[in-house]
Amino acid sequence: MRVEKFGGSSLADSERIKNISSIILNSSKKEKIAVILSAMKGVTDSLIRAAQIAEEGNSEYTEDIENIREKHLKAVRSLFAPKNQTTVITHLQLMFNELEDILHGVELVRECSKRTMDLVMSFGERMSCTLVTEYLNTRGCSAKFIDARNYIKTDNRYGSAVVDFAKSYALIKNIGSLKAVPIITGFIASTENGITTTLGRNGSDYTASIFGAALEAECIEIWTDVDGVMSADPRFVRNAFVIPELSYQEAMELSYFGAEVLHPYTMIPAIEKGIPIRIKNSLNPSNPGTLILNKLISHPYPITGIASIDSIALLNIEGGGMIGIPGIAARIFHALAKEAVNIMMISQASSEHSICLVFHETESKAVVNSLHRELALELETKRVENFELKKDLVMIAIIGENMRGTPGISGKLFSALGREEINVFAIAQGSSERNISFIISKKDEKHALGTIHRAFLENGTDSETTGN
Numbered sequence: 146m147r148v149e150k151f152g153g154s155s156l157a158d159s160e161r162i163k164n165i166s167s168i169i170l171n172s173s174k175k176e177k178i179a180v181i182l183s184a185m186k187g188v189t190d191s192l193i194r195a196a197q198i199a200e201e202g203n204s205e206y207t208e209d210i211e212n213i214r215e216k217h218l219k220a221v222r223s224l225f226a227p228k229n230q231t232t233v234i235t236h237l238q239l240m241f242n243e244l245e246d247i248l249h250g251v252e253l254v255r256e257c258s259k260r261t262m263d264l265v266m267s268f269g270e271r272m273s274c275t276l277v278t279e280y281l282n283t284r285g286c287s288a289k290f291i292d293a294r295n296y297i298k299t300d301n302r303y304g305s306a307v308v309d310f311a312k313s314y315a316l317i318k319n320i321g322s323l324k325a326v327p328i329i330t331g332f333i334a335s336t337e338n339g340i341t342t343t344l345g346r347n348g349s350d351y352t353a354s355i356f357g358a359a360l361e362a363e364c365i366e367i368w369t370d371v372d373g374v375m376s377a378d379p380r381f382v383r384n385a386f387v388i389p390e391l392s393y394q395e396a397m398e399l400s401y402f403g404a405e406v407l408h409p410y411t412m413i414p415a416i417e418k419g420i421p422i423r424i425k426n427s428l429n430p431s432n433p434g435t436l437i438l439n440k441l442i443s444h445p446y447p448i449t450g451i452a453s454i455d456s457i458a459l460l461n462i463e464g465g466g467m468i469g470i471p472g473i474a475a476r477i478f479h480a481l482a483k484e485a486v487n488i489m490m491i492s493q494a495s496s497e498h499s500i501c502l503v504f505h506e507t508e509s510k511a512v513v514n515s516l517h518r519e520l521a522l523e524l525e526t527k528r529v530e531n532f533e534l535k536k537d538l539v540m541i542a543i544i545g546e547n548m549r550g551t552p553g554i555s556g557k558l559f560s561a562l563g564r565e566e567i568n569v570f571a572i573a574q575g576s577s578e579r580n581i582s583f584i585i586s587k588k589d590e591k592h593a594l595g596t597i598h599r600a601f602l603e604n605g606t607d608s609e610t611t612g613n
C-alpha cells in the first residue's frame with residue numbers, strides 16, 4: 146500500500162486535476178494506493194474569509210461562496226462530458242446548500258465559534274474529493290469518496306484537534322480491504338460524537354501520515370509543485386539543488402527553520418512506524434524528488450542544507466544584576482509564555498551578563514511590554530539595563546547529520562561570513578550538533594546564503610567564496 150497526498154496547488158484547476166488523476170491512475174495500475182487530497186487552491190482561505198464576513202453580520206460573504214462555486218463548476222465543465230455532469234453537480238450543489246445555510250446562521254447570530262469554523266472549512270476537502278472521485282470514475286479508475294471524519298477521531302480542540310491514534314488506526318484499517326481507490330479528505334476529522342474538527346492549517350500532510358501509519362504503507366508520497374527539498378532557498382541561491390535523501394531528523398530540523406518540507410508533527414505517525422516519506426513534484430512526476438528515511442544518510446557534503454526564516458527580531462536583556470541570580474531566566478520565559486510568545490532561539494553566554502531571545506517580528510511589542518512588567522524592579526534599580534530590540538533580521542541555520550562530531554564546521558562557517566564582512570548578532574548550537582543557527586541582518590541574507598552554499602555545498606572551499 147502506498148499513500149499519495151496531493152496539496153491544493155496540485156488541484157488548482159481542471160488541468161492540474163487531469164494531471165494528478167493521470168498520476169493516480171498510473172499508480173493504481175501498479176499497486177494498491179490510498180489518496181489524500183487538500184481543498185482546491187485558495188478554497189480554505191476563501192471559506193475562512195466568508196465565515197469572518199458573515200460573523201460581522203454582513204451578507205457579502207456570498208461573493209466568496211460564489212467564487213468557490215464557480216471554481217468547482219468551471220472544473221466540472223472542463224473535466225466532464227455534458228452527460229456526466231449532472232451527478233457531480235448535484236453532489237456539489239447539496240454541499241453548497243448546506244454551507245449557505247450554515248453561513249446564513251453565522252450572519253444572523255453574528256458569531257462563528259472555532260467549532261463552526263471547522264465545519265465551514267471542512268467543505269473545501271469534501272468538495273475537492275467529490276469532484277476528483279467522480280472524475281476518476283469517468284476515466285475508468287474505480288474510486289471511492291472517503292470522508293476522513295468517519296476515520297480520524299480527535300478531541301474537541303477545534304482548529305487544531307488532538308488525534309486519538311488508537312481509535313483512528315482501528316477505524317482506518319478497514320480501508321485496507323477496499324477494492325476501489327479511496328479518495329480521502331485531508332485536514333478534517335471528528336470527535337467521538339461526530340462533531341467536525343480540523344487538524345490545523347496544512348493538516349492534509351498529517352492526514353496522509355496518519356493513514357500511512359494505520360495502513361502500514363510502504364511509502365507516503367507528498368506531491369507538491371517543487372522538485373523536492375532544496376539545499377537552500379532557490380530565490381536567493383542560484384545553485385540550490387534538490388537534496389535526494391534526508392533522515393527524519395534532518396527533515397525536521399529543516400522544516401523547523403522555514404524550509405517548507407513538512408510540519409514536524411505531521412511526520413510523527415510515519416516516524417513511529419518507520420515509513421519513508423517521499424516529496425514529489427506533480428508537474429514533474431519522473432523526478433525522484435526527496436526521500437525522507439528512518440536512517441542516517443551519508444551525504445557528499447559536510448552539511449545537508451541551509452534554512453532561513455525572515456521577519457525575525459531579537460531582544461537583548463543585559464545587566465550586572467543578573468549574574469549568579471537563579472530564576473531570572475525562568476521568570477523571563479514564564480512571562481513570555483503567559484503572552485503566548487513563541488521563542489525561536491535563545492543564547493546566553495557563561496558570564497550570565499546577558500540573555501538574548503529571538504522571536505518573530507510581530508511578537509516584538511508583546512515581548513517588550515511583558516518583560517517591562519516582569520522586570521520592573523530590576524529595571525528601576527538598574528540591575529537590568531534597558532532592553533535592546535533589533536528588527537529586520539533573519540535566522541539562518543545550517544543543518545546536517547554529518548556535522549555531528551566533525552570539528553571545524555562552525556569555524557569554517559563563521560570565517561566565511563567574516564571574510565564577507567557579514568555581521569552575526571547571535572549564535573546557537575544545540576548539543577545534538579545537527580544544527581547551528583545564527584542571526585544576521587535582513588540586508589545580508591542573500592549574500593550570506595550564497596556564501597555558505599558555496600563554502601559547504603558546491604565542492605568549493607571557503608577561500609572560493611566571493612559573495613553575491
Ligand code: ASP
Pocket residue numbers: 152153183184189190269331332345346347348349350
Ligand atoms: N486545506 C487545508 C489548508 O489550506 C489543509 C491543507 O491543504 O493541507 O490549510
